[in-house]
Amino acid sequence: MDVIKVGIIGCGVISQTYIRDIRELYQESGGVRLELAACGDVDMEKAQECAEKYHIPEYGLPEALLKKEDLQILINLTPPRFHFELNKQILEAGKHLFCEKPFALTTEQAAELKALAEKKNLKIGSAPDTFLGAGLSRSRYLLDMGVIGKPLYVTANMMSYGVETWHPSPAQFYRSSAGPLYDMGPYYLTALAVMLGPVESIQAVSGTGFSERMAYCGSSEGKAFPVETPTYYAALLRMKNGVLVNLTVSFDIWKSGLPFMEIYGQEGTLCVPDPNMSEGMPVWNRKEDILNKVLPPEHTMPSVSMPTEEMLKEYYPSTDEYTRGSGVLDLAYAIVSREENRAGAKLAVHVTEAINGIMQAARSGEIYHMRTECSRPAPLKKGLQPGKIA
Ligand SMILES: NC(=O)c1ccc[n+]([C@@H]2O[C@H](COP(=O)([O-])OP(=O)(O)OC[C@H]3O[C@@H](n4cnc5c(N)ncnc54)[C@H](O)[C@@H]3O)[C@@H](O)[C@H]2O)c1
Known part of the structure; x- marks a missing residue:
């Protein structure tokens, strides 16, 4: 050893x-x-x-x-x-x-x-x-085995009301060199790069919903602090493989019903669990589920054999969520x-560029063209025990 x-x-x-x-x-x-x-x-x-x-x-x-x-x-x-x-x-x-x-x-x-x-x-x-956790590993496995066919579009939504209800020093998250894109963007941008490959270009807008916020716990409880950064970003990413992504990252949202991430393919939809968590079960639907309701019996499409939840849990066993x-x-x-290593330098540099690219595109109103690339890291082997990576 x-x-x-x-x-x-x-x-x-x-x-x-x-x-x-x-x-x-x-x-x-x-x-x-x-x-x-x-x-x-x-x-x-x-x-x-x-x-x-x-x-x-x-x-x-x-x-x-x-x-x-x-x-x-x-x-x-x-x-x-x-x-x-x-x-x-x-x-x-x-x-x-x-x-x-x-x-x-x-x-x-x-x-x-x-x-x-x-x-x-x-x-x-x-x-x-x-992305080495069960939730994203299961999702990647389904995507790669063609559960939704060729992926076309993604909606990814990090909609939160920020950190001030739980973090003891929340003000640092709202400084000029902080904000939701630095804090939570990496989870979504990394998941996208792992599942779909690198980002090619970016358009974006940003907003700041509140000029001041309040600490609800910790030593600064009850004190207001200023917001120096955008707290809402809406970005359109074109991935190098042609997939179009609609990404929203915000600390200004009290409640949202939007999915964390849905990938829309030529043959179905894959709903991906929270990229911030290690655990989670993806949900998918195939075109046959829709079409067989309207097709005459003689033309109904045979259902395609897909892994069950039990199989996915065997391939990528559950851990705690966080x-x-x-x-x-x-x-x-x-x-x-x-x-x-899978969570390595190239991926980190590419994600850092994507974060900065979104910021620059929002500031300038122009399309940002990415300069770096990364390859998809090797997936985990199927059937490893929880916590094992090799
Ligand atoms: N808090 C979370 O739930 C969470 C979750 C995932 C990732 N992260 C990330 O982890 C990092 C730390 O977050 P945190 O919430 O634990 O922060 P924190 O503010 O609770 O703790 C940071 C610690 O670093 C120390 N520190 C500050 N400057 C230092 C320096 N130059 N050298 C050595 N120590 C120094 C501080 O004294 C403090 O103890 C951040 O990058 C954050 O994005 C946090």
Whole structure:
């Protein structure tokens, strides 16, 4: 068994999910095992509290973790505005990097990180890795086996009322270099690239529904804070394979009945579960379901044999709905096997460019033409146990 020692930098809200899932679900696969050896934070009290609560052997300031020779992967779980600088420091320190989303704020930053990793012969992994979960794996399997025929169009909708009812520091999500597109866009854009391949061009509009918002929990509860970023984006994407996507990402919506993602094909419709979650069962309908209601009996179409829900659960077993860390195990496996990791640098750079492309198209009113590409990552093998990636 190859043991890869891992350190976490940023002991905030999501670190707890990472620690739980790396220990309980995504700890070991294909002869590679993750060992959570250290945690760090600019706030030493937080680092200490995290180490004590989760029995992590060492803790310290980020600089101390960067210098620890035994750590091979550092996971960056700091707020987005610190990602680029810390990612750079992690790579410069000779560590493989796994970063929470967004990987970087600009396309140039993302490309610089990828080039630096290549120069230093290091690997990059980045969230979202939820496409390795059962919900999106089952959806991808159905799409690739032709359940809806040739895909034509997609509607994807991240409609939410924001983070201020649950996140203890919500103001950071509404700063000028933040907003729903950086925060939630990566889940949808990654899912689209994984299922359909790269984005080719983008048109978009944006809006800001509220100039001020209110914190409903945490230390700033009851306090208003300003909104410095668009909180509604409506984008039209043309994928390189010709599929047209209607994507909406917003923190301004109290309630919506729109699906997270529906893919419309020549032979049917596939409704994809929430790209932010690891678990979920896709729902699909075939053209025969519609046509056989109107066709005369002698012309009814034979129904096409499709996998049942039970089969899909066997192929891609269920986990908890909300998990994090599969991409870290995927990265560790890639380091040892010298294969390409699925939630890797090319995908992260392409998604970062798509986010920036949507912003630029909304600002300029012009079509944004993508410069980067990515290939679809290899799907998970059918029939692996929950939490296994190889
Ligand atoms: N909260 C969630 O549910 C959630 C879910 C998925 C992804 N994420 C992503 O995870 C990241 C962290 O989110 P969070 O909600 O845990 O944030 P958070 O604000 O709860 O915690 C961030 C932690 O990072 C520390 N920190 C800040 N700057 C630092 C630096 N330069 N070096 C080291 N530590 C530093 C802070 O002290 C804090 O403890 C973000 O990229 C976010 O988009 C969060």
